[in-house]
Amino acid sequence: MTLEQLKTALDQQFDIVGFIKTEQYQQALRALDKPVLSIPFKTMAVVGLSYPKRIIKHTDTHLIPSFYTFGRDYHDVLKNRIKQALDPLGIQYDLGVDNHPHNERLAATLAGLGFMGKNQLIINQDYGSYMFLGLVFLDIDIEKPFVLEVNDSCGDCKICIDACPTNALYEGGYHVSKCMSHYNQTKRVLTDVEIEKNYALFGCDICQMVCPKNVNKGKVVHEEFLLSGKEAVSIIDLFNDSEKTFKEKYADMAYLWKGKTILMRNALMLLSRSHNSKYNDLIEQSIEKYTMPWYQDTAIKVLKKLKG
Numbered sequence: 001m002t003l004e005q006l007k008t009a010l011d012q013q014f015d016i017v018g019f020i021k022t023e024q025y026q027q028a029l030r031a032l033d034k035p036v037l038s039i040p041f042k043t044m045a046v047v048g049l050s051y052p053k054r055i056i057k058h059t060d061t062h063l064i065p066s067f068y069t070f071g072r073d074y075h076d077v078l079k080n081r082i083k084q085a086l087d088p089l090g091i092q093y094d095l096g097v098d099n100h101p102h103n104e105r106l107a108a109t110l111a112g113l114g115f116m117g118k119n120q121l122i123i124n125q126d127y128g129s130y131m132f133l134g135l136v137f138l139d140i141d142i143e144k145p146f147v148l149e150v151n152d153s154c155g156d157c158k159i160c161i162d163a164c165p166t167n168a169l170y171e172g173g174y175h176v177s178k179c180m181s182h183y184n185q186t187k188r189v190l191t192d193v194e195i196e197k198n199y200a201l202f203g204c205d206i207c208q209m210v211c212p213k214n215v216n217k218g219k220v221v222h223e224e225f226l227l228s229g230k231e232a233v234s235i236i237d238l239f240n241d242s243e244k245t246f247k248e249k250y251a252d253m254a255y256l257w258k259g260k261t262i263l264m265r266n267a268l269m270l271l272s273r274s275h276n277s278k279y280n281d282l283i284e285q286s287i288e289k290y291t292m293p294w295y296q297d298t299a300i301k302v303l304k305k306l307k308g
């Protein structure tokens, strides 16, 4: 199997593909003083699939997550595309998309898929930061890496740092626990300020939306990311459906991965922001049913405010 054959196969499924030696990736981890995992494959492919930017607004009855979750769950989409590309070739490989112990962004930088922006995302010249990343570990030995050229950087720009509503970004780094996209996916008691600032049902798009490198990007719509109608989540479904029914109704959506209750907790913050007291009875019932402190704390605070 040659690198050219692998590249041709992956190019048919992905917008952008680079190849690096595993050793090179591990050296980069060592240089950054990061833990180095043993990887039983000599070569890594880093693949990127772009996704579209689409804005949908909350209504009184439906709430909207970050737009990277629109369409089918990208974890499955990328895994399927990797399998479609490589299974016919009959080679040994392993893969990772998002939920794995490897550093995708470092590998993407080494493979030249883009540069690491101050918003902590990989920015590609053609697709901006609207790109899902995946890693493929390949049982081949390549003479030299196939690395794409990157001649760009943030320079003096710090628009995302200034725009971040929670001050999670700073020059040269990122306070992950302050990031809304992190805390609204975390099962912990939230502070009053965190509750007040949260504006999405799941995730946060602000540091991508303000980035000048994303102007006129996010236009390609791969078929898996066509809108399905499940981008807008019904508040009634959230509070009334069982976990099982909700998961069946909203199957294939990336925002499901932390379960329904975390979406309910985030919905509470949005009801509070919009002073929408129509669902107070349902909130009250949910406080009886969901006894986890990270849920009850937000629910009690929000209900008190909505009853005003």
Ligand code: SF4
Residues within 6 Å of the ligand: 119, 163, 164, 165, 166, 167, 168, 169, 178, 179, 180, 181, 182, 203, 204, 205, 206, 207, 208
């Ligand atoms: S995702 Fe939102 S909260 Fe997190 S760094 Fe970006 S702008 Fe800040």
Ligand code: SF4
Residues within 6 Å of the ligand: 117, 118, 119, 120, 153, 154, 157, 158, 159, 160, 161, 210, 211, 212, 213
């Ligand atoms: S907004 Fe500016 S500083 Fe932030 S990632 Fe984009 S180019 Fe870089």
